Amino acid sequence: MSITIKLFSALREALGESEFELDLVGMEPASSELDVAAIKAMLSKRGAAWRDALNQPNVVHALNHKVVFTDALVSEGDELAFFPPMTGG
Amino acid sequence: MSVSLQAEAIDVATEYARLVGDAPGAAVATFTGYVRDHTDQQAVTELALEHYPEMAQKVLDELGHSAAERFQLSQWRIVHRYGALGVSETIVWVGAVADHRGEAISACEFMMDSLKTDAPFWKREQRLTGEQWVASRDSDTARRARWQSVEVE
Secondary structure, eight states, rough: OOOEEEHHHHHHHHHHHHEEEOOTTSSSSSSGGHHHHHHHHHTTTHHHHHHEEEEEEEEEETTTTTTEEETOBOOTTHHHHHEEOOOOO | EEEEESSSSSOHHHHHHHHHHHHHEEEEEEEEEEEEEETTEEEEEEEEEOOOHHHHHHHHHHHHHHHHHHHOOEEEEEEEEEEEEETTOOEEEEEEEEEEHHHHHHHHHHHHHHHHSOOOOOEEEEEETEEEOOOOOOHHHHHHHHHHHHHOO
16 A cells, blocks of 8 residues: 655755655554554654654645645545645735 | 636736626626735745645635635636746736625635635745745734634624
């Protein structure tokens, strides 16, 4: 099972990646119970920069183009994006 | 009843003519936003606008349909730019056609207040002191919240 991770704006810049596939095979908890918080915890293990960037209090999570809370469940093929508050208009 | 995400400048006259078409209805309201030349008393020389294309399209489509339903619009249009923008260039344009001025004006305000906080765009300003991501403003969040409190009533 894998999902697509996307990063935008200051998060993309701080982490030096804009998009990649994240393989979830063999992850704990079981893939069927993975939520956004679990993905954040997984990505935070990549190092201090990831931990700090993803755990800022104002980070927005969008699952398949819709803003969600961290308890939203993640499924095969989903697209999960992390970014700072939006500043368009 | 459509959204355009585009790199090129917004042709306001053409957008207006398309919005109104052959049947202007009784009330037409539009809003045009331009790149400002200063932020917090610091000169801004250029703006870079990053966006999340698929989500921006979806959010703005939903926003337009929501405005149409809420304010009984016969027509609406949202145009938002991305990429490199110079000072005083157009950045956003919204238009609404309704039977009465109140609905048309409110619809434009609702679309602008909502897209500011809900549409995935991020401004990066080139200032004399260097480049900087624009921080979200509490005043924008408060303006967005006004519409939510009305929704609950």
